Amino acid sequence: MTDQFIWAGRQDTDSAGDTRRLHQVVMPFNASSENNATLIGFSCDEGVRRNHGRIGAAQGPDAIRRMLANLPAHGIDCLFDAGNISCIDGKLEQAQLRLADHVKQALSQRVFPLVLGGGHEVAYGTFLGIASHLDQTLRTERLLIINFDAHFDLRESDQASSGTPFKQMSEWCRQAGVEFNYLCYGISQLGNTPALFSRARELGVHFKLDSEIAFGNLADFGRELQEQLAAATLVYLTIDLDVLPAEKAPGVSAPAALGMQLEKVEYLIRIAKDSGKLIAADIAECNPTYDRDGLTAKVAARLAHTLLQPC
Template sequence: MRVDQFCMDAWTGRVDPEADSARWHQRVQPLADASQPGLALLGFACDEGVQRNHGRIGAAGGPVAIRKALANLAWHRDAPAYDAGDIACDDGDLEAAQTRLAYAVRALLDAGHQPLVLGGGHEVAYGSWSGLAGHLGKQPAPRIGIINFDAHFDLRDPAHVRSSGTPFSQIADQCVARDWPFRYACLGISRASNTRALFTRAAELDVWVREDRDISESTLEALGRELDAFANDCDALYLTLDIDVLPACEAPGVSAPAARGVAISLLEPLLLRLKASGKVRLIDVAELNPLHDIDNRTARAAARLIHVLTSSD
């Protein structure tokens, strides 16, 4: 993919004089310059799904905001990182944008990279998963585990309208069509923000659910062991982070701020366990809305989570 210059322009920041003091902006290269596989950052500049779901639009600006927040963070990676540009949806054709995203994700995986998709609304999930499914589809019935840290199930019925609220229902339908198992874990669910119908749908699909109130310092170790067991029963993991899982005080710049949420200090240990599994093939970050951010607080939180997941030490 060609990387638009405006994407690379986001990679600026402080330069320190001491040795071994690099920051992300000094190490991220255009994908065209890749000489070996690495982390590939791919933007999905889209909030058509959020608009269809009657949320606060602005998530299309998420990819650039995350790049800018990442740019000045200290570099703690051994492997390279590349910018693969943006997939944009500026004509209202969400389905076509998701198809382009799926093609780009598959191409990155086929080339040996680990894609990290920067959303965009959570409609990004259907395109992301479709790319991973295309990559793994040569093997019979791959066991793809979806782990979604999110205040919402996003299991609405896509027969009404496809939106940021329907991606995991769409994925479930695709699994049925392909005769693949549907393995979905959703952690951080807000009971106040999900109807009884959505809880029923989750039960019908055998979704592993942990509500925001179930995640605390006292439950972290047990929850971590459950995550380990979930990962061990999968061939590959797709990790999707909806930033609205964080409390509104940590992430005000989202489509639907969380009154309670799950603090970043509780998320990090769980993410580190998933990282240690060695099975995470694809990551995306959704719902950052810079139009409603305060002092770049949400962008910084998203960048911190990416740093945790991608650093070597």
């Protein structure tokens, strides 16, 4: 497990009732762990570096853990921690494969993996873990990939980066003969070139712009999401914190000028969570180097807490 000093916090022993905080219910993930959730840290920002972003997200997993540690448990009776996977000597692809192995292991033990990044290159590692676990059954399942992000991350490049994970997923699906179902919320028109919009349409990506969400009816978006969820058998949810306005998430690789409001992100995440179809999730781009008062890590911990709630 991660350094025990990270999992420390207040203990309200002088108060009646359930006063447990997450640092009091966390335990190491091991071969006998089952039927709960586990955190997996992806301490890597090599993909961000390759994508010419602001590095520092490799420190994100522990920053989020520190904020999680002191949150009230609120129904979370047990939480596992599988520690961190580090990217060594810039070998991103190897780190992604190690992450995939950890995600697969958790799923094989009926444990929900919540991966803490790290750059958004984390997404491809999480996806590979899901795909490896499902193996041939992925051909009969309809996996819906939901991404909260200001960017499509569909870049074409000879080298994997934080800008390529969903392009890599689309290629993996094409080669495996699996349908690529990709839904993206919070896309910034000014954060993506016309070529990326064209590529998204060619791949059949369903997306909502940050401006649409800002001025649209949230209930309508919720109903549309429920329709997408009804057509899916399994869901993989990934959150790039740069989907949020810069005042809510300053500590990211590419802060957003507009962004998608936190309450709307949380509302849609809850709908996805309540579907009972969520198989894995990750939170990316928490960059403590550029954070202010730990705000981005606090927001990430809040979203993580939502995802960790039992169904």
